[in-house]
Amino acid sequence: MYDIIILGGGPGGYVAAERAAAKNKSVLIIEKDQLGGVCLNRGCIPTKSLLNSAKLYVHALEGTRFGVTAEKVTYDLPTAMAWKREVLDKLRKGIAYTMKAMGITVVTGTGEILDKNTVLVKETGEKYEGRNLIIATGSSPAVLPVPGADSEKVLDSSGILELETLPQSLVIIGGGVIGLEFASYFHSLGVKVEVIEMMEEIVPNMDRDLAQTLRRALKGINFHLKSKVSRIEGGTVFFTPVDSEGASGAKPSQEGAEQSVTGDLVLMAVGRKPNLTGYGLEKLNLDTNRQGIRVNERMETSLPGVYAVGDVNGLSLLAHSASRMGEVAVSSLCGERETFNSKAIPWVVYTLPEAAGVGLTEQDALSQNIRYVKSVLSMKLSGRFAAENGFTAQGICKVLAQAETGEILGVHMAGSYSSEIIYGAAGMIEKRMRVKDVKEIVFPHPTVAEILRETILSIKLENKNA
Secondary structure, three states, X not given: OEEEEEEOOOOOHHHHHHHHHHOOOOEEEEEOOOOOHHHHHHOHHHHHHHHHHHHHHHHHHOHHHHOOXXXXXXXXXXXXXXXXXXXXXXXXXXXHXXXXXXXXXXXXXXXXXXXOOEEEEOOOOOEEEEEEEEEOOOEEEOOOOOOOOOOOOEEOOOHHHHOOOOOOEEEEEOOOHHHHHHHHHHHHOOOEEEEEOOOOXXXXXXXXXXXXXXXXXXXXXEEEOOEEEEEEEOOEEEEEEEOHHHHOXXXXXXXXXXXXXXXXXXXXXXXXXXXXXXXXXXXXXXXXXXXXXXXXXXXXOOOOOEEEOHHHHOOOOOHHHHHHHHHHHHHHHOOOOOOOOHHHOOEEEOOOOOEEEEEOOHHHHHHOOOOEEEEEEEHHHOHHHHHHHOOOOOOEEEEEEEOOOOEEEEEEEEOOOHHHHHHHHHHHHHOOOEHHHHOOOOOOOOOOOHHHHXXXXXXXXXXXXX
């Protein structure tokens, strides 16, 4: 009998396995596809590989003002795809090596839960027993329930990563993180991109100021906001404009005349749904909600000895969130007291330029009646940012702090290097640092990260002694 059986080998499952093995626990991972999960195989890593190739292409085209002239610059999709596959293959092998080196048993196959302590591998008929069970089955692309969604021209975020030729035009349904990253990628390569988004602004969970800044920075992409898709015919997507009330999630009281846009391909990027079927989960009778399996801050489900981490619980659909949840689950079953703090989980949109944030948005603070003060500075105040991006580049840093105590509540950035800076802000929020605490931290110069310190120190608190 294993100490822990983990159903799923993605960033939640394999990180949980590593942490458990480090605590001398015997661990079995059952993974029906490949180690690394969606993140490594069909999400984070392949998209970042392609986005980086597009970024290099754009920089080559725009290098003249920095003294670098490249002639006959071209983008070769097959070569970019080959590099993507090489990266994935080597990273998968790296995870497999780590599992073997740490004594973790990995079984390839579809796990079916028979009871809380027994899992069957369907392909072999082999049964495995464990004292604890961690469910890390992840999520799959959601599909909008409209006529024509099954058209051969409609791809999801997995299918579009396997293209052999670039389309001349692309319609993207969904202006969230996945939709925007693909919009940025294809637009950078000269593809005409149309984005249809139901809500009032792109990336609805993003701070509104940041969302507007990012949308302005994504020049050349056509956005159709407050627009509800009604049907798809081949590569043509039909939609109707809705009023603000409807775009906020309520039933629209008014709809405009139907409109349409056409592309060579259509990308369905309307979010993801937890993988709850096909694993025998119904036998456990766990508490669930619309987001997935209900868990507490220790990743415990309603059934003792059973934990759920990553996308399957719906708390935060991010790879690094899944990894942290895996760590917390192992801590819990080992009798330790670690918890998952959703308030300190950073997010990133890897567009060109990037955007990132952590903590409360201004809209969150207002809806929760939290008294706050804020500061917003242009990234062009950073000498490094200006030198490397020019003075027309879009970039802002916004910080929210509690009005009286000066505790940092939220940090939001749009501009180059945001993804590499936001972890520092996450640490500040995790440790409940105040404005005056940041004064004691010396940032290296010249770095774009300095804008974070400058924005924090420019906050004017109600209590000058805070």
